[in-house]
Amino acid sequence: MKRLLFFLMLFCVPGEVLFAQSSAAQPTGNNSQSPGAQSPIRVRVELVNVLTTVTDKKNHLVTDLTKDDFRVFEDGKPQDIRFFSRETDLPLRIGMLIDTSNSVRDRLRFEQEAAVDFLEIALRPGKDLAFVVAFDVEPQLIQDYTDDIEKLSSAIRGLQAGGVTSLYDAIFFSCKEKLLFFPPPEPYLRRVMIVISDGQDNQSVRTREEALSMAQRAEVTVYTISTNGTGAEGKGDSVLRRLASETGGHPFFPFEASDLAANFQEIARELRSQYSLAYVSTNPAHDGTFRKISIQPVDKNLRVRAKDGYFALSQ
Numbered sequence: 001m002k003r004l005l006f007f008l009m010l011f012c013v014p015g016e017v018l019f020a021q022s023s024a025a026q027p028t029g030n031n032s033q034s035p036g037a038q039s040p041i042r043v044r045v046e047l048v049n050v051l052t053t054v055t056d057k058k059n060h061l062v063t064d065l066t067k068d069d070f071r072v073f074e075d076g077k078p079q080d081i082r083f084f085s086r087e088t089d090l091p092l093r094i095g096m097l098i099d100t101s102n103s104v105r106d107r108l109r110f111e112q113e114a115a116v117d118f119l120e121i122a123l124r125p126g127k128d129l130a131f132v133v134a135f136d137v138e139p140q141l142i143q144d145y146t147d148d149i150e151k152l153s154s155a156i157r158g159l160q161a162g163g164v165t166s167l168y169d170a171i172f173f174s175c176k177e178k179l180l181f182f183p184p185p186e187p188y189l190r191r192v193m194i195v196i197s198d199g200q201d202n203q204s205v206r207t208r209e210e211a212l213s214m215a216q217r218a219e220v221t222v223y224t225i226s227t228n229g230t231g232a233e234g235k236g237d238s239v240l241r242r243l244a245s246e247t248g249g250h251p252f253f254p255f256e257a258s259d260l261a262a263n264f265q266e267i268a269r270e271l272r273s274q275y276s277l278a279y280v281s282t283n284p285a286h287d288g289t290f291r292k293i294s295i296q297p298v299d300k301n302l303r304v305r306a307k308d309g310y311f312a313l314s315q
Contacts, residue, residue: 046313048074051087051190051221051248052275052295052306061273062302070304072279073294083278090190092271093145094123094130095174095220096152098159099197101136104227105161110260111196111227116153118194118264122271123147131178132156135170136163137203145178167197168204168211171222171243175211180218191220192271195243196260198227199236208239215247216290217311222247223267225260248307281312288314 050072054062067084096115100108123130125147132143132155143155171193179191193215201208215222224240233241237253244251250270252263277295292309 046281047082047278048079048281048293048310049188049276049278050293050295050306052277052304053248053250053270053273054275054297055303055305057301057303061270063273065275065297067277069298070275070277071296071298072277073296074279074281074283075292076294077282079279079282081277081279083276085276087190087274087276088272090188090276092122092124092128092130093179093189093191094119094128095179095191095193096130096132096156097139097170097174097193097195097197098132098134098156099136099165099167099195099227100134100159100161101163101165102161103165103198103200104196107227108159108161110258112156112159114260114264115156115194115196117261118268119152120149121265122268123149123152125149131174133170133174133178134159135166135197136161138166139170139173141178164203165197165201166203166205167195167199167201167239168206168208170204171195171211172204172206172214175214175218175220179220180214188276190271190274191218193220193222193249194264194267195222195224195240196227197224197236197240198234199224199239200234201236201239208242212243212246215243216307216309219307219310220247221249221307223249223252225252225254225263228253245305246308248305250305283312286313286315288312 054065056062067081072079072081098111119130129145129147130152131145132152134140134142143152146152174193222243224244226237226240228234228237241251254260254263288311290309290311295304295306297304
């Protein structure tokens with residue numbers, strides 16, 4: 001979730017809200033403020049942004065809704081949607097996390113080629129940036145932020161499998177070091193993480209809850225692609241499902257490695273078919289607590305997918 005500071009008289013521009021008290025203009029002979037004139041009162045306002053994906057019963061993307069088609073609740077209390085737009089052109093910051101442990105050795109080549117194909121489709125040079133992290137014993141940044149497809153492709157194709165799995169450490173590291181921006185970026189960036197793994201962590205220092213919490217603090221939407229390949233959801237798959245669902249993303253469970261390409265194409269389509277809803281929370285406390293968000297469609301036949309909450313700013 002991104003909390004912006006904005007001018008009341010402008011649309012979504014970071015800053016401070018200026019409440020200027022009205023008074024008659026007084027001519028003066030210098031630049032000093034006339035006696036009795038009142039200075040503008042500066043009040044910080046937190047604008048909560050939520051990216052939302054909507055599908056119908058057949059899981060087809062719905063892209064023609066308006067603000068009136070949504071209801072927003074925070075901790076069960078209704079919120080007033082201040083700003084609404086269909087977000088198809090916001091800059092992307094993409095973290096590609098690829099499991100290179102021994103458990104994915106047989107499928108690594110398919111993972112590599114599918115990841116490269118996705119970046120070729122989704123990444124817009126001059127607008128979007130991506131980085132690549134490989135993880136087995138520990139996470140390794142093998143290519144920092146760039147819009148150079150050749151550099152990203154070379155880094156991905158150079159991966160080799162071996163070792164155990166440190167999934168949670170990789171997510172925590174990538175969110176904290178590469179996707180957590182403070183103060184918030186301008187213009188607003190969509191932060192996306194794509195995790196290709198079997199979800200079976202057996203090495204991390206960080207816990208699953210710590211990894212998920214850091215993803216939520218960094219306002220990252222996580223898409224997970226399972227390398228299980230058995231057709232049955234296992235323990236690792238349930239981890240991947242939770243990471244995606246609680247950050248507004250989507251889990252994919254391809255039956256065969258060759259299905260990865262279709263999964264990546266679906267992610268690319270979804271990134272261009274989202275809505276952005278923004279509201280000012282009715283809870284003014286700066287207490288650092290996690291606040292639950294519920295986005296509900298007026299049409300009960302539709303399904304909405306969004307992150308389930310955010311951390312309020314601390315004092």
